[in-house]
Amino acid sequence: MNKELISEGVCIYCQEKIKQQQMTKHIAEHLTVLEKEKKTTGTGAWHIKIESGEMFLHLLVSGNDTFKNLDKFLRDIWVECCGHLSSFSHKNFKVKMADSFDNVLSPLLKILYEYDFGDTTYLDVIALKRYQITAPQKITLLSRNEPLKLMCSICGKVPAVVICPFCCMEEYALFCAKCSHIHTEECDDFDEDMALPVVNSPRMGVCGYEGGVIDKQRDGVYEK
Ligand SMILES: [Zn+2]
Ligand SMILES: [Zn+2]
Ligand SMILES: [Zn+2]
Ligand SMILES: [Zn+2]
Structure with missing residues (x-):
């Protein structure tokens, strides 16, 4: 895709339009504030990013939720055409659909998502940081490219x-x-x-x- 394309998305917390390159840091600032404000310790949630070139999704996922639900979410928002197989993988270990995020993720870990093993769509799933907060739902869309x-x-x-x-x-x-x-x-x-x-x-x-x-x-x- 064209390298001069400007990619930006609206932040769910402040409604500001932020460029792709700044979004990770921008959302991290909101989450850090949220974590500090919480008086009780939450169950834990991960800020993760899904990318394919200029297209991106920033998600907040509950630490005890599974890759199976992320697969469902990615199908619903980005990839499902006719029920192809899909997988998550890492070069050094296996990732099962039933695995929870807390059992697999560590900061800056990169996992490959593949949808359809014929005409494959490849997505990078990047774990950013775990926050001691309770996610409002299993998967929350924090931002995506317009x-x-x-x-x-x-x-x-x-x-x-x-x-x-x-x-x-x-x-x-x-x-x-x-x-x-x-x-x-x-x-x-x-x-x-x-x-x-x-x-x-x-x-x-x-x-x-x-x-x-x-x-x-x-x-x-x-x-x-
Ligand atoms: Zn043609
Ligand atoms: Zn034309
Ligand atoms: Zn914001
Ligand atoms: Zn298809």
């Missing part, structure tokens, strides 16, 4: 709304509604029935993926 400024690769004037599933690994595969018919002439495999929607997910364009089932208001096309 829809990226993906413009039509032909006219460059308006945000792209469709992607060619055959060219989706290339930068020129995103089109506005008007220009998508031009691509039917350039691309041997494409016709407009096969166009997939531009969505705010690393699985965009793959295996008929049409978007998530949660947080749908931020899962769409770039708007000024």
Whole structure:
């Protein structure tokens, strides 16, 4: 994806828009304050980050919750197309779906998530820090990138709304509604029935993926 894309998200605690590179530190400041304010010791929760290029999710997960629930969450927000297999793994040890975060995570540990062992979507799961607080729910979405400024690769004037599933690994595969018919002439495999929607997910364009089932208001096309 285009290296000049600006990726930013809204922080759940203060509603400010923060750049991808600053978000980890920004959310850590809120969580540190929350931890200090708590008079009783909580059950413990991890701040984790899921990344794929410019796309990111910052989550607060309950320490005793399992990778199985994270798998479900990632499917719901970012990857589920037709029920493929998925896994979490680390280069030095096995991660089972039934494992709890507290049993596996340590600060800055990086785990690989794979969805679909054919057309695989790879996500980095990065443990940031454990806080002695009680998470409000098993998994809380603290922030995610707003829809990226993906413009039509032909006219460059308006945000792209469709992607060619055959060219989706290339930068020129995103089109506005008007220009998508031009691509039917350039691309041997494409016709407009096969166009997939531009969505705010690393699985965009793959295996008929049409978007998530949660947080749908931020899962769409770039708007000024
Ligand atoms: Zn904030
Ligand atoms: Zn599929
Ligand atoms: Zn266009
Ligand atoms: Zn194409």
